Amino acid sequence: MSDTDIERKGGGTAAHGPGYRSYLLVYALLVCLTVLTVTSASLNLGAVAIAIVLVIAGTKSIFVLLYFMHLRYEKRLLIKILIPIVVATLAIFIGLTYTDILYR
């Protein structure tokens, strides 16, 4: 196997990202969502307001993870499943803590 083959093999498993167009589209979307979240907060929506800003923050994070951090183009399963695992772990922490706080 020649040197270039090894290089190609190494590069092949590395996550290759999108181009300028996708980056700029995702950026525009992130800016729009920021404007949306600030607008929603000034509408005095009460209890649902926190749910709305959290859903928007989650959506923004997913776009950053998939496109800016290249998870969408990731070929290694290990890296693909890490974030769902850590989010599930956090959800368990938070869920169990709240069962204590709400029903104590």
Next chain:
Amino acid sequence: MSGRERQGDADLAAGDRGRIGMWLFICTEILLFGGLFLLYSVYRYKHQADFHAASLNLSRFDGTLNTLVLITSSLTAALAVHELRGGRTAKARLFIAFTILFALTFLTVKGFEWGEKFTHGLYPDAAHLLSLPRGQILYFGLYFTMTGLHAVHVIVGMGLFGYALRSMSRGRVDADHPIYVENVTLFWHLVDIIWIFLFPLFYLIS
């Protein structure tokens, strides 16, 4: 083929190993901030009125501005990796320089914000802050801890990007060895994601 790639598992390229390590580190960071977010949510649940009243002290304009600055810095960092992988090192360095500049802008705005809180007697253990209701004391304690820890991450990120510029000028990081810049950029996006959650939870709940 470099000596680095000859070591270890042949199936696992150097870039892959570095990337896996970075993602594991990112997971520990998510758990670190996740714990603080959990603490925030519990105290907020117990002191809702105080948290709302305390968050009125924050400038929504400054928070929004800093959110946009940090998102833009994420874009320039992502474009830097794109250019580096394409072999356009000079452009990549320019984008990294912009990223550092945006990080500095973020810290400057943050500095003015903190400074303004300090002049109003809002800093940990200040007599005025301690005279406020318990929930407000907790809110500001969390505010300074979480935005402070985040700011430390921003400062570290700036240092790492600065080192990237040096390594690129010396030819140690280029299109064939981009892993250092790739990993620092992953870290930088994480810093952005943490702020994406900090911003609404501290600035937008009044």
